[in-house]
Amino acid sequence: MTRVDRPLERLHAVITGGGRGIGSAAAHALAAAGAHLTLIGRSAPHLETAAGHIAAKYGVRVQAVAADITRDEDVRRAFESARSTLGAPRILVNNAGQAEGAPFIQTSRELWDRMIAINLTAAFECTKQVLPAMLDAGHGRIVNVASSAGLRGVQRVAAYAASKHGLIGMTRSLALEVAKQGVTVNAVCPGYVDTDMAARAVNAVMTGTGRSAEEAVRMISRPSALGRLLSPDEVAAVILWLCSPGAATITGQAIVIGGDII
Numbered sequence: 001m002t003r004v005d006r007p008l009e010r011l012h013a014v015i016t017g018g019g020r021g022i023g024s025a026a027a028h029a030l031a032a033a034g035a036h037l038t039l040i041g042r043s044a045p046h047l048e049t050a051a052g053h054i055a056a057k058y059g060v061r062v063q064a065v066a067a068d069i070t071r072d073e074d075v076r077r078a079f080e081s082a083r084s085t086l087g088a089p090r091i092l093v094n095n096a097g098q099a100e101g102a103p104f105i106q107t108s109r110e111l112w113d114r115m116i117a118i119n120l121t122a123a124f125e126c127t128k129q130v131l132p133a134m135l136d137a138g139h140g141r142i143v144n145v146a147s148s149a150g151l152r153g154v155q156r157v158a159a160y161a162a163s164k165h166g167l168i169g170m171t172r173s174l175a176l177e178v179a180k181q182g183v184t185v186n187a188v189c190p191g192y193v194d195t196d197m198a199a200r201a202v203n204a205v206m207t208g209t210g211r212s213a214e215e216a217v218r219m220i221s222r223p224s225a226l227g228r229l230l231s232p233d234e235v236a237a238v239i240l241w242l243c244s245p246g247a248a249t250i251t252g253q254a255i256v257i258g259g260d261i262i
Contacts, residue, residue: 006034007244012086014038014079016069016126017096019046021195022145022239025232026093029240031058035091038082040065061086069096069122079129088133091243094123094167095145101157112159119163124170131183140183141243144171145235148191148223148260164189168254175252184251186242191258194229225259234258 013030017023018039027037031054039047039062047064055062065081067074082089097119100111123144134140149157150164168187175185224230238257241247256262 006032007246008091009034011035011090012038012082012088013091013093013243014040014082014089014126014130015093015095016040016122018093019043019050019064022190022193022232022235023093023095024050025236026095026239027054027062028058029233029236030091030093030243031055031060031062033240033244034058034060035243036061036086038063038065038078038086038089040067040069040078040082041096042066042068069126070117072125075122075125075129079126083133088137089130090134090137090139091141091143092126092130093143093145093239093243094126096122097145097163099147099157099160101160103156104158107159112162115159115163116166119160120166120170123167127170127174131178134183135178135181138182140178141247142171142174142183142185143239143242144168144185144187145239146171146187146189146254148189148256148258148262150187150189151254151256151262152260171254172252179251184242184248186247186251187254188235188238188242189254189256189260190230190235191224191256191260192229193235194231223260225261230258 008030013035015023015027018027019041027039031037039051041047044066051062051064063085065078067078069075144167146167147164149161150168154161171185171187235257
């Protein structure tokens with residue numbers, strides 16, 4: 001029987017970009033709820049350190065798989081390893097992503113393709129790896145980590161914003177396909193989160209405007225009703241809820257976190 005305090009007991013969750021930031025926070029949240037984990041990412045040392053710590057802390061099974069999920073062969077290999085070790089995943093958190101900006105006229109095709117590849121196509125390929133088994137089982141949770149930039153225009157990050165708009169479109173379209181088969185598909189859309197990505201944005205503002213670090217943080221936080229950076233744990237709490245039994249009727253949603261005015 002599933003314990004009330006561990007509602008994801010014995011479920012296998014795959015988290016991409018699981019070694020740091022939102023991915024690491026989501027890994028802790030899902031493990032605390034009883035899920036076994038496969039953490040996928042490019043940095044083997046970060047993943048292995050995270051996996052060992054989480055397994056020891058929560059008493060769950062955790063494996064780390066180093067992979068570049070923009071490469072189809074790496075995706076296939078990573079999910080074959082996940083299935084062979086922990087069984088078919090019932091939860092997928094498509095968290096891996098990158099943000100890089102430039103004025104539109106200076107946005108190269110290489111930058112455009114890279115943002116689409118990691119933020120959209122990789123989520124598409126990872127989802128295809130888990131969806132058949134979820135449909136066969138009549139149960140699954142897919143959570144895509146998008147961004148408030150996926151719901152509104154943002155200057156100087158056209159490629160990134162386009163990739164996140166695409167991810168939300170994929171989320172909503174797939175949700176309609178599988179809603180009656182026990183699989184939910186949702187997106188979380190945080191504003192700036194206190195991660196390496198936000199630090200790079202702050203540095204870019206400081207370099208471009210001469211503002212102080214504090215002023216730069218206030219500037220990038222301006223769209224948020226909270227007026228501050230979010231913590232990874234705050235985003236992870238919403239991801240956990242979407243994976244929980246209590247969110248079984250929530251699907252096709254793009255949930256804004258942080259009160260960004262869209």
